Amino acid sequence: MTDRTDQTIKALRAEFDELAARVRGFTADDLARRSGASEWDVSQVLSHLGSGSEINLAALDGAVAGTGAPDIDFIRGVWARWDGMSRAERADAYITANDTFVRRLEDLDPQTRQDLRVAFWFPAEPADVTTFAGMRLNEVAHHAWDVKVAFDPAAGLALDTVELVVDRVEGLLGFAGKPAELGGRHVTLAVHLASPERSFGLEIGDAIRITDVPDAPDAVLTAPAEYWLRLIVGRHSAEHTPAAVELTGTSVTLDDLRRVFPGF
Known part of the structure; x- marks a missing residue:
C-alpha cells in the first residue's frame, strides 16, 4: 500500500461522507433543484454518481476475481435501473452504492493495493489501484460540486482532493x-x-x-x-x-x- 493510494481512498471517503450528510437532509424540492450540471437536477447527479459506483465496483471486483471488466449489457442495465428510479429512490440508492464501493476499496489488503490492475469497460490500459481510485475521485469531486453549487454558488472543490488530482489532468x-x-x-x-x-x-x-x-x-x-x-x-x-x-x-x-x- 502506497501513501498515495491511502490518501486517495481517504479522500474518496471524505467526499462521500460530506455529500451523503447533505443528501440525508434533502427534501423533494432539494432533489428537484437544477444542479451545476446544466441538464441534470440534483437527483440525476446522484443517479450518475450511484450508477458510476456500481460500475466501478464491478470493475474492481472483476479485477480481484480475474474475470475482467463489466460488459456493455451490464452497464446498460445499471443505467436503466437508475434512470427508472424516483428522485427519492436515487438519493437513498446513491448513499448505499457509494458507501459500498468506497468500503470495497478500503478493505483491499496492502498487497492487493500494490499489485492489482483494474481493466476498464472503455478503451484504456488497466490501471493500478492508485490510478483507478484517482480517476474515480476526480469524477466524484466534480459531480459532488454539481450538487453543492445548487445550494451555494461560491462552492469549490475540497483542497485535499485538489492536491491529489491536480497533476493528473x-x-x-x-x-x-x-x-x-x-x-x-x-x-x-x-x-x-x-x-x-x-x-x-x-x-x-x-x-x-x-x-x-x-x-x-x-x-x-x-x-x-x-x-x-x-x-x-x-x-x-x-x-x-x-x-x-x-x-x-x-x-x-x-x-x-x-x-x-x-x-x-
Missing part, C-alpha cells in the same frame, strides 16, 4: 478540450495556480497540451487550483468564477477558454 485535455473553438488560432498560456502552487504552460492549437512555462506567452492565467480543475470540465461560468481568477493578455479571454472547455 493531462490525459483529460484531449477528451474535454475543443481547440477548434478558437477558430484556428494558436495560443500559448502561462498558468499559475495557488492552493497548491503549480506553474506550467498550456498550448492550444490543433490539440491541447501542457508544456513548460513559455517565455513569451500570449496570456497568463492566475487562478486557484480548484478553479483550474473546474475550468477543464466546464464548471466555469462567470457566476462560479472566484474573484482571484485573472487572465491577462489580449489574444484570449476567459470566455474563449470557457468555449474551449464546454464541459460534459
Whole structure:
C-alpha cells in the first residue's frame, strides 16, 4: 500500500461522507433543484454518481476475481435501473452504492493495493489501484460540486482532493478540450495556480497540451487550483468564477477558454 493510494481512498471517503450528510437532509424540492450540471437536477447527479459506483465496483471486483471488466449489457442495465428510479429512490440508492464501493476499496489488503490492475469497460490500459481510485475521485469531486453549487454558488472543490488530482489532468485535455473553438488560432498560456502552487504552460492549437512555462506567452492565467480543475470540465461560468481568477493578455479571454472547455 502506497501513501498515495491511502490518501486517495481517504479522500474518496471524505467526499462521500460530506455529500451523503447533505443528501440525508434533502427534501423533494432539494432533489428537484437544477444542479451545476446544466441538464441534470440534483437527483440525476446522484443517479450518475450511484450508477458510476456500481460500475466501478464491478470493475474492481472483476479485477480481484480475474474475470475482467463489466460488459456493455451490464452497464446498460445499471443505467436503466437508475434512470427508472424516483428522485427519492436515487438519493437513498446513491448513499448505499457509494458507501459500498468506497468500503470495497478500503478493505483491499496492502498487497492487493500494490499489485492489482483494474481493466476498464472503455478503451484504456488497466490501471493500478492508485490510478483507478484517482480517476474515480476526480469524477466524484466534480459531480459532488454539481450538487453543492445548487445550494451555494461560491462552492469549490475540497483542497485535499485538489492536491491529489491536480497533476493528473493531462490525459483529460484531449477528451474535454475543443481547440477548434478558437477558430484556428494558436495560443500559448502561462498558468499559475495557488492552493497548491503549480506553474506550467498550456498550448492550444490543433490539440491541447501542457508544456513548460513559455517565455513569451500570449496570456497568463492566475487562478486557484480548484478553479483550474473546474475550468477543464466546464464548471466555469462567470457566476462560479472566484474573484482571484485573472487572465491577462489580449489574444484570449476567459470566455474563449470557457468555449474551449464546454464541459460534459
